[in-house]
Amino acid sequence: MEIKKGNRIRKKQKLWSKIIGGLLGALVLFMGILFIVNVISNGVEKKKIEPYGQYVNVDGKKMNVFIQGSGEQTIVLLPGQGTPSPVLDFKLLIDELSPEYKVVAIEPFGYGLSDETEKERTTENIVSEVHEAVQQLGIDRYVLMGHSITGLYGVSYVNSYPDEYTKEQMRLISNQVATNPTMMDELRHLGTNFKNGERLTYPNDLPVLLFVQSNNENNEQWVPLHEAQVKQSAQGKMITMEGSHYLHHTKFKEIAGAFKAYMKQIQPFK
Structure with a gap:
């Protein structure tokens, strides 16, 4: 009896082994098929993407920029962290500003139609790359307008390139606030970038509009924190708006209107 019982147990174990093995094999096959389908789908979807903008050469790679409008004054738009397509994300605001300004939307590496990069996504590298793109376009006088994390990058930007800002220039930061390796590396560096940014301040003579x-x-300290930041500028101004993190999605008309009014108060470009 014991021998028969042992045989039954072994048969059950073999049966379960076959079942588990079959399930694992099916799972591996399914994952393999899913991977292949995903690769094919991404390839098909990539072909459906309609190109926009133009490429500039930065560090041997292609960075996509979109230009709309032909005004005498130029606005350089920079996205918040993780925005898949900065140009499309800013489109409503671009349409509001372009009748009076030349608007240049930059898609940093890893964003939109720009190439990826293996360079670490430190503030220094990102700022340097954006600056190079602006230089490649031959733009030397401009208003830097950005969303979310750009507020941090912007402080580093004006401290790194102080000769490109005068009293007529200002920064617009509309509310502080994808998965490719470049973008994820930037996300991993956010903590360090924020810590390094604590030592920097806006130049006193640089107009700042938040x-x-x-x-x-x-964050109950959200408004007080920005109040402290705007006080760093002699011509600083803060405008509060009720809405989501992406204020420029729903408040683009109000933002454009307030921006134009502010620019008239601080002397237009000459």
Whole structure:
């Protein structure tokens, strides 16, 4: 009896081994098929993407930029962290500003139609690359306008390239706030970039306009923190708006209107 019982147990074990092995094999096959389908789908979808903008050569790679409008004054737009397509994300705001300004939307490496890069996504590298793109376009006088993390990058930018800003120039930061390796590396560097940015301040003679989300329930100090930041500028101004993190999606008309009014107060470019 014991021998028969042992045989039954072994048969059951073999059966379960076959079942588990079959399930694992099916799972591996399924994952393999899913991977192949995903690769094919991405390839098909990539072909469906309609190109926009133009490429500039930065560090041996292609960085996509989009230019709209022909005004005498130039606005350089920079995206918040993780924005898949900065140009499309800013399109409503671009349409509001371009009748009076030349608007240049830059898609940093890893964003939109720009190449990826293996360079670490430190503030220094990102700022240097964006600056190189601006230089490649032959732009030497401009308003730097950005969203979210660009507020941090912007402080480093004006400290790194102080000769490109005068009293007529200002920074617009509309509310502080994808998965490719370049973007994920930038995400991993956010903590370090923020810590390094604490030592930097806006130049006192640089006009600063901040659009700040007034209903940030996750941080009660959101408005006070931005108030302290705007006081670094002799011509600093903060405008609070109720809305989501991406204020420029729903408040693009108000942002454009307030920006134009502010520019008239601080003397237009000559």
